[in-house]
Every structure is written in structure tokens, then in C-alpha cells.
Amino acid sequence: xPDHAPEEDQAFASVLRAAIRRSGLGLERVRxxxxxxxxxxxxxxxxxxxxxxxxxxxxxxxxxxxxxxxILAMPSGSLTSALGPRRLRGPGPQGQRRVPAETMxxxxxxxxxLLRDVNADDEFLVRLSHHDFATLGPRRSEQSMRVRLVLRxxxxxxxxxxxxxxxxxxxARRPLLRPLRHCSVRSASYFPEQGYVIASLEFDxxxxxxxxxxxxxEVLYTPASARxxxxxxxxxxxxxxxxxxxxxxxxxxPARCRWTFHSETEExxxxxxxxxxxxxxxxxxxxxxxxxxxxxxxx
Numbered sequence: 167x168p169d170h171a172p173e174e175d176q177a178f179a180s181v182l183r184a185a186i187r188r189s190g191l192g193l194e195r196v197r198x199x200x201x202x203x204x205x206x207x208x209x210x211x212x213x214x215x216x217x218x219x220x221x222x223x224x225x226x227x228x229x230x231x232x233x234x235x236x237i238l239a240m241p242s243g244s245l246t247s248a249l250g251p252r253r254l255r256g257p258g259p260q261g262q263r264r265v266p267a268e269t270m271x272x273x274x275x276x277x278x279x280l281l282r283d284v285n286a287d288d289e290f291l292v293r294l295s296h297h298d299f300a301t302l303g304p305r306r307s308e309q310s311m312r313v314r315l316v317l318r319x320x321x322x323x324x325x326x327x328x329x330x331x332x333x334x335x336x337x338a339r340r341p342l343l344r345p346l347r348h349c350s351v352r353s354a355s356y357f358p359e360q361g362y363v364i365a366s367l368e369f370d371x372x373x374x375x376x377x378x379x380x381x382x383x384e385v386l387y388t389p390a391s392a393r394x395x396x397x398x399x400x401x402x403x404x405x406x407x408x409x410x411x412x413x414x415x416x417x418x419x420p421a422r423c424r425w426t427f428h429s430e431t432e433e434x435x436x437x438x439x440x441x442x443x444x445x446x447x448x449x450x451x452x453x454x455x456x457x458x459x460x461x462x463x464x465x
Contacts, residue, residue, distance in 0.1 A: 179218035181248040185238040186216060199237045205230035210372055211323055220323045221249065288327055292318040293405040300397050306418045306465060307390040308333060314382045319373035326352065331363040331385055339388040347382040398460040408454040412461055413446045420463035423447045429457030
């Protein structure tokens with residue numbers, strides 16, 4: 167067991183490891199029995215739990231503990247008690263700190279609680295690059311968005327990433343979230359009144375510490391009656407390189423464009439952006455700080 171594992175992780179790992187040893191079951195057998203009860207946990211996750219390198223924190227993992235206690239013939243609540251209180255989200259292994267969802271979504275009080283329901287591994291992922299490519303159709307509304315992320319894991323066992331979609335027009339039909347490379351949609355919930363989609367992407371493999379993965383997905387929007395006037399990206403973590411590109415339809419070219427940035431520590435700042443020969447506009451930031459980046463346009 168690593169010496170640097172927190173004390174509460176060591177206690178949980180010790181109790182779990184002893185119970186598995188007493189049961190005489192191998193990890194694959196434990197995994198199989200959990201799967202029979204509707205709990206999808208990998209052998210590697212169970213291994214990380216019993217060595218103290220990782221602890222159950224997702225809602226579905228915590229629910230699985232009761233089944234695990236039964237499989238290992240443990241008194242009810244043994245594992246939960248050993249786990250202790252839920253760890254607070256603070257700086258990650260690389261000094262990352264998540265910007266609170268309340269700050270990122272000040273006008274949307276529902277978002278923080280919804281995001282907690284898709285608790286993923288994003289605090290253990292360094293953002294090497296983030297590329298947004300959005301298109302607007304002839305009706306001057308959102309048409310599609312393609313997102314490409316290059317990520318590096320700072321701990322082993324990382325496998326998921328949360329995604330929040332908030333279209334300009336909440337009356338539009340549900341947008342289609344389509345995985346393109348190295349990921350799949352594990353879950354997606356739609357909230358028609360606000361037009362939100364809160365989803366969890368699962369990587370095509372579980373990452374070890376130091377592993378790098380490129381994830382790409384696309385969002386397809388249905389035609390909307392409302393004209394779009396901005397594209398906004400909320401970055402909860404630092405990004406080494408952030409790049410956004412907006413492509414306008416040739417029959418719907420805006421008169422002017424500008425960018426803005428807003429964070430907890432800075433006043434709103436921004437500047438003008440020039441359209442190129444293909445009716446597109448591009449924006450790039452190196453060592454992007456967490457905050458809200460937006461590209462605005464006027465028709």
C-alpha cells in the first residue's frame with residue numbers, strides 16, 4: 167500500500183482487503199458477483215480500493231458497497247463506516263483546484279446539484295488542450311459543435327468525464343451527443359425546460375497515472391427559431407491550450423465579433439475578433455485560466 171495514502175483510505179483498504187482474504191474469493195469472482203447484482207465495477211477498481219490507491223466516491227460506487235458487504239459476508243455498514251466522511255474536493259495531485267459550479271453557472275442554481283449526480287474523475291485530469299469547433303446554420307442558430315480534448319491522468323483508475331450542454335434556445339428539441347473517438351456516452355439526462363443535457367462520457371480504457379488520451383465528441387442541434395448571439399465555454403480547470411473556432415453559414419455572416427473572459431479574480435475583459443475569408447472566427451489562449459470564455463457576435 168502506498169505510504170502517501172490518506173489515513174481514511176488506509177482504514178477502508180485494510181478492512182476491504184481483510185474481508186476479501188477471509189472470503190477466499192478472487193477479485194474477478196467478486197466483480198462477477200457484483201455484476202450479477204447490477205453493479206459494474208472493474209477488477210482494477212477493486213484492486214485500487216483494496217490497496218488504498220483509490221476510494222469509492224461516485225454515487226454508484228457507494229451504492230455498490232452494500233452489495234459488496236453481503237458478498238463478502240460482512241456486517242452491514244462495515245465498509246461505509248471504514249470509508250469515513252466524503253473527501254472534500256480541493257487541489258488535485260498537480261495543484262489543480264476546481265472552480266465551484268456555483269461560480270461557473272451563477273444564473274443556473276440547478277447545475278451544481280445535477281453535476282454531482284454525474285460525479286466523474288475530472289479533477290484527476292490535466293487539460294493539455296481543448297478545441298471547440300462550432301457551426302451556425304443559415305437561420306443564424308447553433309447547428310453543431312465538435313469538441314476535442316487531450317487529457318493526462320494524474321492518478322490511476324481515471325475513466326470518466328462530465329459534459330454539460332446548454333443550448334441558446336431552451337425550446338429546441340434535445341441535442342444529440344455523439345461520441346467520435348476514444349469515448350462512449352455512459353449516461354445522459356435531458357432537462358427540457360432549460361434545454362440542458364448533463365452527461366457522463368466514459369473513456370475506451372481506464373487510464374493509469376501519466377497516461378494521455380485524446381477524446382472527441384460532437385453535439386448536433388435541431389434548427390431553432392431564436393438567433394444565437396454567442397458561444398461560451400466554461401473552463402473549471404486550467405487548460406494548457408484553449409482554442410475556439412466559430413464557422414458561420416455564408417448566408418448568415420455577422421457584422422462584428424468579439425471575445426470576453428470572466429473569472430472569480432478578474433474583471434471582465436475582452437477584445438475584437440476578425441472574420442476570415444471563410445466566414446469564420448478563431449480565438450486561442452495559452453495557459454488558459456479557469457473561467458468563462460465567450461465569443462459574441464452582432465447580426
